[in-house]
Amino acid sequence: xxxxxxxxxxxxxxxxxxxxxxxxxxxxxxxxxxxxxxxxxxxxxxxxxxxxxxxxxxxxxxxxxxxxxxxxxxxxxxxxxxxxxxxxxxxxxxxxxxxxxxxxxxxxxxxxxxxxxxxxxxxxxxxxxxxxxxxxxxxxxxxxxxxxxxxxxxxxxxxxxxxxxxxxxxxxxxxxxxxxxxxxxxxxxxxxxxxxxxxxxxxxxxxxxxxxxxxxxxxxxxxxxxxxxxxxxxxxxxxxxxxxxxxxxxxxxxxxxxxxxxxxxxxxxxxxxxxxxxxxxxxxxxxxxxxxxxxxxxxxxxxxxxxxxxxxxxxxxxxxxxxxxxxxxxxxxxxxxxxxxxxxxxxxxxxxxxxxxxxxxxxxxxxxxxxxxxxxxxxxxxxxxxxxxxxxxxxxxxxxxxxxxxxxxxxxx
Numbered sequence: 001x002x003x004x005x006x007x008x009x010x011x012x013x014x015x016x017x018x019x020x021x022x023x024x025x026x027x028x029x030x031x032x033x034x035x036x037x038x039x040x041x042x043x044x045x046x047x048x049x050x051x052x053x054x055x056x057x058x059x060x061x062x063x064x065x066x067x068x069x070x071x072x073x074x075x076x077x078x079x080x081x082x083x084x085x086x087x088x089x090x091x092x093x094x095x096x097x098x099x100x101x102x103x104x105x106x107x108x109x110x111x112x113x114x115x116x117x118x119x120x121x122x123x124x125x126x127x128x129x130x131x132x133x134x135x136x137x138x139x140x141x142x143x144x145x146x147x148x149x150x151x152x153x154x155x156x157x158x159x160x161x162x163x164x165x166x167x168x169x170x171x172x173x174x175x176x177x178x179x180x181x182x183x184x185x186x187x188x189x190x191x192x193x194x195x196x197x198x199x200x201x202x203x204x205x206x207x208x209x210x211x212x213x214x215x216x217x218x219x220x221x222x223x224x225x226x227x228x229x230x231x232x233x234x235x236x237x238x239x240x241x242x243x244x245x246x247x248x249x250x251x252x253x254x255x256x257x258x259x260x261x262x263x264x265x266x267x268x269x270x271x272x273x274x275x276x277x278x279x280x281x282x283x284x285x286x287x288x289x290x291x292x293x294x295x296x297x298x299x300x301x302x303x304x305x306x307x308x309x310x311x312x313x314x315x316x317x318x319x320x321x322x323x324x325x326x327x328x329x330x331x332x333x334x335x336x337x338x339x340x341x342x343x344x345x346x347x348x349x350x351x352x353x354x355x356x357x358x359x360x361x362x363x364x365x366x367x368x369x370x371x372x373x374x375x376x377x378x379x380x381x382x383x384x385x386x387x388x389x390x391x392x393x394x395x396x397x398x399x400x401x402x403x404x405x406x407x408x409x410x411x412x413x
Contacts, residue, residue: 044276044281045269045276045277045279045280045281045309046062046276046281047281047283047311048279048281048282048309048310048311048317049061049062049269050062050311050315050316050317050342050344051314051315051344052065052344053315053344053345055344055345055346055347055348055352056230056347056348057225057228057229057230057231057347057348057352058230058344058345058347058352059230059266059267059270059342059343059344059346059352059353060315060344061266061269061270064228065228067203068226068227068228069168069169069226069227070227070271070272071108071112071116071118071227071271071272072115072116072271072272072273073116073117074116074117074118074119075116075117075118075119075168075169076119076121076166076167076168076169077118077119077120077121077167077168077169077170077171077223078121078122078123078162078164078166078167078169078170078171079093079097079100079120079121079122079123079171079173080123080127080154080158080162080170080171080172080173081093081096081122081123081125081126081127081173081175082126082127082128082129082154082157082172082173082174082175083126083127083128083129083175083178084128084129084131084132084133084174084175084178084180085128085129085130085131085132086132086133086134086178086179086180087133087175087177087178087179089126089175089177090177091175091176091177091212093122093123093124093125093126093173094122094124095212096173096176096212097120097122099210099212099213099214100120100171100214100219101120101122102120104118104120104217104219104220104223105117105118105119105120107217107220107252107261107328108220108223110262110294110296110327110328111262111263111268111273111294111327111328112268112271112273113273113296113297113303114297115272115273116271116273118169118223121167123158123161123162125161126175127154127157127158127161128157129150129153129154129157130153130157131149131153132180133174133175133178133179133180133181134179134180135180136149136150136180137180138150138174138180138181138182138185138209139182139184139185140182140184140185140187142185147189150207151172151189151191151195151205151207152195154172154205155195155197155202155205159197159198162198163198164197164198164200164202165197165198165199165200169206169223169226170202170204170205170206171205171206171208171219172205172206172207172208173208174207174208174209176209176210176211176212177212181209182209183209183210183211183214183215184209185207185209186207186208186209186210186218186222187206187207187222187225188204188205188206188207188222188225188226189204189205189207190203190204191203191204204225204226206219206222206223206225206226208222215256215257216256216257217252217256217257217258217261218256220252220256220261221252221253221256224252224253224263224267227271228270229253229263229267229270229271230253230347230348230349230352230353231253231254231348231349232246232247232251232253232254232351232352232353233246233247233254233255233349234246234349234351235349242371243255244370244371244374245371245374246351246353246354246355247340247353247354247355247374248355248369248370248371248373248374248375248377249261249332249333249369249370249371249374249375250264250323250338250340250355250374250377251263251264251267251353252328253267254353254370255370257370258370259329259331259332259333259365259368259369259370259375260294260323260328260329260331260332260333261328261329262293262294262323262327262328262329264293264319264321264340264353265279265293265306265307265319265321266307266309266319266340266342266353268293268306268307269307274303274306274307275303278303278304278305278306278307279305279306279307279308279309280305280307280308280309281309281310281311282308282309282310282409282411283311283411284410284411285408285409285410285411286308286408286409287406287407287408288305288308288406288407288408288409289304289305289400289404289405289406289407290305290306290307290308290320290321290322290337290404290405290407291303291304291305291306291322291402291403291404292322292323292324292326292329292335292403292404292405293306293307293321293322293323293324293329294323294324294326294327294328294329294330295324295326295327295403296326296327304404306321306322307319307320307321308320308321308407308409310390310392310409310411312341312390312392315343315344315345316341316342316343316344317341317342318339318340318341318342318356318387318390318392319339319340319341319342320337320338320339320394320407320409321337321338322336322337322338322404322405322407323335323336323337323338323378324403326403331368333364333365333368333369333375333376334364334365334375334376334377334378335378335380336378336379336380336381336396336405337378337379337394337396337405337407338355338377338378339355339356339358339377339379339385339387339394340353340354340355340356341353341354341356341390355374355377356377356387356388357373357374357377358377358378358379358383358385359376359377360373362376363375363376364376379394379396380396381396381397381398381399382396382397382398383395383396384396391411391412392409392410392411392412393408393409393410394407394408394409395407395408395409395410
């Protein structure tokens with residue numbers, strides 16, 4: 001069958017043989033699916049579970065870091081609204097609460113397939129800080145002393161009205177109109193020594209300095225850190241240039257503005273939202289039907305196979321999943337089979353995940369994407385791609401009537 005090689009080594013059937021190619025590959029995949037994997041794929045995902053390392057927010061998932069709450073159950077979050085002596089708030093706490101909830105809870109409900117509920121408990125009144133907003137020197141790269149003073153003052157000021165022992169997550173929301181508030185300072189702060197209040201240790205807090213209305217999905221991103229998820233963006237040394245070169249639009253931990261912000265399947269496996277039976281560890285070759293990562297389970301049915309993994313080293317793996325225009329990904333630029341690299345030894349912000357661009361010579365959605373070169377990264381029907389350096393081949397046959405994708409994965413070809 002005549003083929004042309006498209007950008008990045010993607011094998012594309014010629015125009016005259018496109019239909020025949022798709023039909024041929026579909027027949028091959030369907031036959032193999034009936035007969036079983038061509039070489040080997042294990043129903044036990046353990047061999048592909050990378051070990052957790054000492055890296056900050058390591059993406060190893062062979063065990064859980066118990067210092068973080070695991071979102072495999074309902075968790076309670078308190079929202080404390082902080083005002084300052086140099087600025088009288090013009091917004092009610094109820095208005096700011098609506099900036100984040102219920103949208104953040106719905107994001108996680110969809111991402112977890114209903115396995116996790118984030119329950120918000122907003123305070124109804126402003127809590128006055130003891131110093132003016134400028135006194136704390138709020139900015140992205142915050143002076144540690146001033147930042148510590150801000151956090152201690154906030155917890156102490158709120159303590160008379162808040163029982164911190166009742167909550168799993170703490171959100172400190174600053175008055176967005178206070179003159180010393182810098183929205184670029186929004187982040188999660190982890191304490192080397194936990195703060196103590198109401199007989200409980202507070203190990204980390206989310207500090208929100210967003211303007212009203214805030215960035216899209218910003219609280220979902222920051223809450224991901226509370227659950228030990230890493231920053232997936234690339235921060236340029238001088239702060240200039242593209243921040244989204246590692247994963248583009250494809251996970252909220254890369255960008256809160258992403259067109260397809262649902263969490264990677266690897267993250268969902270780590271958080272307990274995907275079980276081992278929904279993850280296939282490919283050790284040889286396997287024919288699979290992958291359900292779109294953001295698709296809700298069929299009512300009354302179970303979650304099918306969502307993630308395929310090829311172990312490439314002691315601390316590295318390739319992950320392969322389907323992404324479709326549904327759920328949290330409903331605004332995606334493109335659909336198809338997404339491939340990305342995982343490195344459990346790489347720290348947050350240094351590229352622990354890198355999306356493999358199956359179409360490196362093209363871009364898409366320049367008017368909407370946070371990083372157009374990766375917006376068309378997924379493989380489409382009838383395409384075959386060999387991952388550079390890892391020699392894993394991914395062949396995409398078609399989409400089933402239910403919207404799943406039929407693929408063949410061959411490791412180490």
